[in-house]
Amino acid sequence: MKNLISRKIDIIVHGRFHGFSLAHALLSLGHDVVVHTNYPASVVERWHVPRAHVRSFLPHGIASRLGSKIKSVRAQALLEPALHNAFARWAARGVRIDADIIYGFSGVMEQFLRRPRPQKRQLRILLRGSSHIREQSDLLQAEERRVGLTLDRPSQWMIEREEREYELADSIFVLSNFARDSFIKHKIQPNRIMVNPLGVNITQFQADVDALAARRKRILSGDPLRILTVGTFSYRKGARDLVDIARSLNHLMSFQFVGDFPSETSKLRQHAAPWIELNDRVAEATLPSYYRETDLFLFPTLEDGFAAVLAQAVAAGLPILATTNCSAPDMIAAGSSGWAVPIRSVGAFAERLRWCHDNRPEFAALIGEKRNNPGIRTWIEMATEVIAYHDRWLQNDA
Numbered sequence: 001m002k003n004l005i006s007r008k009i010d011i012i013v014h015g016r017f018h019g020f021s022l023a024h025a026l027l028s029l030g031h032d033v034v035v036h037t038n039y040p041a042s043v044v045e046r047w048h049v050p051r052a053h054v055r056s057f058l059p060h061g062i063a064s065r066l067g068s069k070i071k072s073v074r075a076q077a078l079l080e081p082a083l084h085n086a087f088a089r090w091a092a093r094g095v096r097i098d099a100d101i102i103y104g105f106s107g108v109m110e111q112f113l114r115r116p117r118p119q120k121r122q123l124r125i126l127l128r129g130s131s132h133i134r135e136q137s138d139l140l141q142a143e144e145r146r147v148g149l150t151l152d153r154p155s156q157w158m159i160e161r162e163e164r165e166y167e168l169a170d171s172i173f174v175l176s177n178f179a180r181d182s183f184i185k186h187k188i189q190p191n192r193i194m195v196n197p198l199g200v201n202i203t204q205f206q207a208d209v210d211a212l213a214a215r216r217k218r219i220l221s222g223d224p225l226r227i228l229t230v231g232t233f234s235y236r237k238g239a240r241d242l243v244d245i246a247r248s249l250n251h252l253m254s255f256q257f258v259g260d261f262p263s264e265t266s267k268l269r270q271h272a273a274p275w276i277e278l279n280d281r282v283a284e285a286t287l288p289s290y291y292r293e294t295d296l297f298l299f300p301t302l303e304d305g306f307a308a309v310l311a312q313a314v315a316a317g318l319p320i321l322a323t324t325n326c327s328a329p330d331m332i333a334a335g336s337s338g339w340a341v342p343i344r345s346v347g348a349f350a351e352r353l354r355w356c357h358d359n360r361p362e363f364a365a366l367i368g369e370k371r372n373n374p375g376i377r378t379w380i381e382m383a384t385e386v387i388a389y390h391d392r393w394l395q396n397d398a
Helices: 019-028 041-047 058-067 073-094 133-147 156-168 177-185 209-220 239-249 263-272 284-292 308-315 328-333 346-358 360-365 379-397
Strands: 008-013 032-037 054-056 101-105 123-127 171-174 193-195 225-232 253-260 276-280 296-299 320-323 338-341
Touching: 008 019, 019 032, 019 041, 019 101, 019 379, 032 073, 041 054, 058 073, 073 156, 101 379, 123 156, 123 379, 133 156, 133 177, 133 239, 171 177, 171 379, 177 193, 177 328, 209 360, 225 284, 225 308, 225 346, 239 253, 239 263, 239 276, 239 346, 253 284, 263 276, 284 308, 296 308, 296 346, 308 320, 308 328, 320 328, 320 346, 328 338, 338 346, 346 360
Parallel strands: 008 032, 008 101, 032 054, 101 123, 123 171, 171 193, 225 253, 225 296, 253 276, 296 320, 320 338
Antiparallel strands: none
């Protein structure tokens, strides 16, 4: 599939995030894309982005990996500005002057955004993958008080830096209406915010008819429901609430977690072991097998700009039960099966799970054979929206 007009698009991403998948989709549409990253070009190729379209700042990637192993808060406070400024300066020097669209991730865009605009028709997009950084910080600060621990949350330096980027960018792209609302709450004009949800590899995760039938049969059999959570076992992602939910309902259903285990929850992980089957992260290609053997996807996050695992679960035909502080309400509103409840509401989560246990026929009826995957979309659709936004922006600026 090719577009009639090819645009030059530079993507600035200090890591991977969704930058590589978006670049591949844009290239597939016939656009001229360059990815500026700290990943080796050989690694970016795994996401089907040819080396010729990658500009790599490998020393920064190495320094970032080494820096992530430092435990000293004081050292981290000194390292963060140095690393972000180094990457931002490097990226700003390499962006093509005649690029039509600059799609850059927040935190490393200030130096570029302060540069004079080489052409009036160049659109400078700032992508914020989470909620407004102050909203994120406030939520994590409240969680610190609740759990009595110091958590990984945005520094004051990063908060101030990102807020300057918000003001300098032409447009701010976010991934959910929850994230959009957080920007409006913090006084960003609504017309500068664009909701452009992530894509998902639907073919990879989509459940076939046999898997859906097996899930319905399993639910109707009366066996304990199988509840799955995938992601990071962190306080930000609702780990404390996940443990409380599992502890209260473990006699009725089984709980399984797959993902990463940061040091902040090492004690909580030990406490969770009797109620949750805890599994380390697996390759993305392995995840569909976990979704296939599950009856419901549980996601009690406190703050997520989108949560790709929710899109994967929906593609797999799973009903979702998540908080309102992520993309779940958008997916449900679009027709996906599921429920969204306020954060930190363990009772509401438990009540809904009990309903699923007590009302098996009604719950099984949610496991349909619809093939249109309501509420999610492909990477091509996400990339197409970036181009469509650029066209609208040009028209409004004319």
